[in-house]
Amino acid sequence: MSLEYLLPLLMLFGINTILSSSLNVINGYCGLFSMGHAGFFAIGAYASAIVTRDLIPAMALSSPTTALVLACVIAMLVTGLVGYLVGFPCLRLAGDYLAIATVGFGEIIRIVIMNTDFLGAQTGIPAIPGITKLWHVAAAVALTLWLINNLMRSSFGRAILSVREDEIAAQAMGINVRFYKTFSFVVGALFAGLAGALFAHMAQFISPNNFTFIISAQILLMIVIGGLGSQLGAVLGAFLVTFLPEALRFNQTLSENRMLFFSLMMIVMMLWQPKGMIGIFSRFLDRKEAPKS
Amino acid sequence: MENFYFSEFVQYILNGIAQGAIYALIALGYTMVYGILKLINFAHGEFYMVGAFLGVFFITHFPPYLAIPLAMMTAGLLAVIVERVAYRPLRGSGRIAPLITALGVSIFLLELTRVIAGPGARSFPQFFDNPTYNLFEVTGSKFAWLDGVVLRKSQLVIFISSLVVMSTLWYIVMKTKMGRAMRALSMDFDASKLMGVNINAVIAFTFFLGAALAAIAGILVGMNFNNVEPYMGQLAGLKAFTAAVLGGIGVIPGAALGGLVLGVCENLVTGYLPSSYRDAIAFGVLILVLMVRPWGILGKPERVKV
Numbered sequence: 001m002s003l004e005y006l007l008p009l010l011m012l013f014g015i016n017t018i019l020s021s022s023l024n025v026i027n028g029y030c031g032l033f034s035m036g037h038a039g040f041f042a043i044g045a046y047a048s049a050i051v052t053r054d055l056i057p058a059m060a061l062s063s064p065t066t067a068l069v070l071a072c073v074i075a076m077l078v079t080g081l082v083g084y085l086v087g088f089p090c091l092r093l094a095g096d097y098l099a100i101a102t103v104g105f106g107e108i109i110r111i112v113i114m115n116t117d118f119l120g121a122q123t124g125i126p127a128i129p130g131i132t133k134l135w136h137v138a139a140a141v142a143l144t145l146w147l148i149n150n151l152m153r154s155s156f157g158r159a160i161l162s163v164r165e166d167e168i169a170a171q172a173m174g175i176n177v178r179f180y181k182t183f184s185f186v187v188g189a190l191f192a193g194l195a196g197a198l199f200a201h202m203a204q205f206i207s208p209n210n211f212t213f214i215i216s217a218q219i220l221l222m223i224v225i226g227g228l229g230s231q232l233g234a235v236l237g238a239f240l241v242t243f244l245p246e247a248l249r250f251n252q253t254l255s256e257n258r259m260l261f262f263s264l265m266m267i268v269m270m271l272w273q274p275k276g277m278i279g280i281f282s283r284f285l286d287r288k289e290a291p292k293s
Numbered sequence: 294m295e296n297f298y299f300s301e302f303v304q305y306i307l308n309g310i311a312q313g314a315i316y317a318l319i320a321l322g323y324t325m326v327y328g329i330l331k332l333i334n335f336a337h338g339e340f341y342m343v344g345a346f347l348g349v350f351f352i353t354h355f356p357p358y359l360a361i362p363l364a365m366m367t368a369g370l371l372a373v374i375v376e377r378v379a380y381r382p383l384r385g386s387g388r389i390a391p392l393i394t395a396l397g398v399s400i401f402l403l404e405l406t407r408v409i410a411g412p413g414a415r416s417f418p419q420f421f422d423n424p425t426y427n428l429f430e431v432t433g434s435k436f437a438w439l440d441g442v443v444l445r446k447s448q449l450v451i452f453i454s455s456l457v458v459m460s461t462l463w464y465i466v467m468k469t470k471m472g473r474a475m476r477a478l479s480m481d482f483d484a485s486k487l488m489g490v491n492i493n494a495v496i497a498f499t500f501f502l503g504a505a506l507a508a509i510a511g512i513l514v515g516m517n518f519n520n521v522e523p524y525m526g527q528l529a530g531l532k533a534f535t536a537a538v539l540g541g542i543g544v545i546p547g548a549a550l551g552g553l554v555l556g557v558c559e560n561l562v563t564g565y566l567p568s569s570y571r572d573a574i575a576f577g578v579l580i581l582v583l584m585v586r587p588w589g590i591l592g593k594p595e596r597v598k599v
Contacts, residue, residue, distance in 0.1 A: 031389075033392065089584050090583075093583055095388045095392075096331075096333045096392055097583055099392060100333065100531075100534060100538070100579065101579070101580055103531065104531070104576035104577075104579045107531070107572065107573070107576050108573050108576050108577065111569075111572055111573040112573070114569070115570060213527065214400070217396060217400060220396070224393055257404060257408055259400055259404045260401065260405060260408060262400070263397045263399075263400035264397070266393065266394070266396070266397035266400075267378075267379055267394050267397040267398060267401065270383065270390055270393050271379070271382050271394065274386075274390055
């Protein structure tokens with residue numbers, strides 16, 4: 001296995017990890033159900049591509065790392081803002097209605113991009129400088145995981161979890177449910193924006209076809225396979241979704257039809273082990289540690 | 294000149310009703326399942342797509358009067374199997390878990406069709422010639438404002454068959470024992486269980502009915518546009534869901550009404566505004582309805598109790 005082959009894969013794994021961890025904040029920790037994550041991913045990618053196309057040349061920055069960091073930060077801010085604008089009205093909706101509304105928003109974002117000439121319309125933005133290096137992605141992953149992990153240990157995180165467990169009880173205990181829902185939605189969107197920025201500067205070409213509904217489904221798949229509401233699960237899910245198709249490469253039929261395989265896995269996982277891979281592991285661990293009753 | 298514009302308007306309305314009838318047929322399945330199980334059957338759009346492909350398959354092998362019922366029944370049976378395997382084990386475990394399996398089933402059916410039938414579009418076997426009528430000529434010179442309004446025979450077939458199918462559905466739901474059981478379940482699930490309603494049979498029947506309606510919608514669309522492809526179910530499914538929400542999800546006449554309203558809106562907007570935003574309209578309507586009146590036109594607000 002050559003390095004040229006492994007390097008983009010590792011970067012993709014990192015980007016997928018950021019995506020799955022960010023969706024995990026919304027779907028796993030806060031118990032909301034967002035199915036439009038590709039929309040935020042798209043906004044991050046486009047915002048950063050615009051920054052490096054129109055803003056960076058004007059600033060004459062010498063270091064590509066500085067440029068990338070600037071693009072990432074702006075992408076995150078823009079995505080967070082859009083997340084707030086989408087989340088503010090949407091989060092009044094309960095469970096499954098929210099899911100459909102987010103699907104709608106994801107599609108609207110894509111259709112708007114497809115109709116905006118400034119964003120390259122149907123053809124997309126070509127020739128984005130490929131300045132994302134592996135260590136950039138690694139640093140971003142570490143930062144994301146560290147921030148989300150710390151967030152979940154803080155009082156904010158506890159409040160988010162309480163919203164998931166029982167909204168009405170949380171409200172009765174003085175938790176501002178609406179605020180924490182919007183907050184976790186914005187956090188999720190922010191990091192999806194970061195992933196988008198890294199992706200745009202890795203792929204060097206983005207078009208609306210990179211951000212279809214199937215991508216949202218794939219991100220959801222990662223956290224479902226890994227384990228909803230588990231940080232480790234999100235990483236594991238991203239790992240599987242990134243590398244499993246590569247492992248199936250020995251057989252062309254298998255690798256071409258990986259979504260068939262993944263969707264089956266999603267169904268089986270929900271039926272058999274709703275807590276995902278992490279659930280399977282912890283079941284074995286629990287068996288060892290469980291005191292005899 | 295004014296007449297010309299008016300005929301254009303009539304034309305958009307007419308196309309919109311044909312389109313809306315299709316949305317309505319699909320939306321009925323969403324709304325029936327939601328009414329009983331409170332489940333958004335995310336895979337429902339795929340039954341429409343599978344139905345269209347089954348239509349292609351059966352029509353090439355059987356005469357149409359046999360092929361269409363066969364396609365509807367096969368799609369219905371598929372839905373019953375899906376319900377048994379993917380939804381029933383999760384009944385009573387919240388609303389999110391079945392939604393995830395429904396998404397899985399949706400992708401699975403899409404990919405399976407892609408593998409079996411190939412990713413490309415297919416033409417639909419034409420079992421009747423499809424002339425275009427000019428309404429002005431048909432009605433004679435009495436209606437001058439109809440000049441230029443055209444109607445395809447396949448659109449006429451859509452109007453008639455969706456009327457027939459919806460009347461049959463109305464009869465089943467309102468007049469038969471099974472229909473009464475369906476209405477009882479959607480009114481109070483637990484009480485109907487206690488009254489001895491065979492819930493599993495009723496739910497299976499509901500899925501069967503919904504998928505059969507979606508399948509005929511798929512066949513009608515295939516006939517009208519002479520085009521069937523594996524990806525046709527996703528967007529149509531989402532739009533039909535919008536129609537169901539618009540009319541009031543869980544309310545059967547609401548689905549029909551929502552479908553028609555959405556179809557007409559879409560055609561009017563694409564007629565008078567840039568058509569590349571066509572698909573955004575449905576989602577815009579969806580989000581607007583969810584914000585302002587989530588229970589839809591004919592529904593009643595649902596209260597959350599502790």
